[in-house]
Amino acid sequence: MNDNDLEILATNLKCHRQFKGLSQEDLAKKVGLTKDTISKIELGKQPNIGIKYLISICHVLGLQLQELFMDGVNHIPLKLVISDEGMETAEKILTMLVKRK
Secondary structure, three states: OOHHHHHHHHHHHHHHHHHOOOOHHHHHHHHOOOHHHHHHHHOOOOOOOOHHHHHHHHHHHOOOHHHHHOOOHHHOOOOOOOOHHHHHHHHHHHHHHHHHO
């Protein structure tokens, strides 16, 4: 993967993980990785990620593989739940996406 792909993956993974309410440790346990590896992926510092793990991540997050590599706000599907927690999560995601631009 090139640096741009890693950056897109990093942002999308973090957004979707947080949207699902999972910590890095929670996701790591579910997919058989370490928290450190998930952290490196989210920082764009893990260039070699096995397809097996990407598929597992997608399964846990309820995504299609291509959604992890889609660039831009318009490509990230958001489902909002009307609740205080849902609003806090939405604000975090939107803030992260705006900072990226």
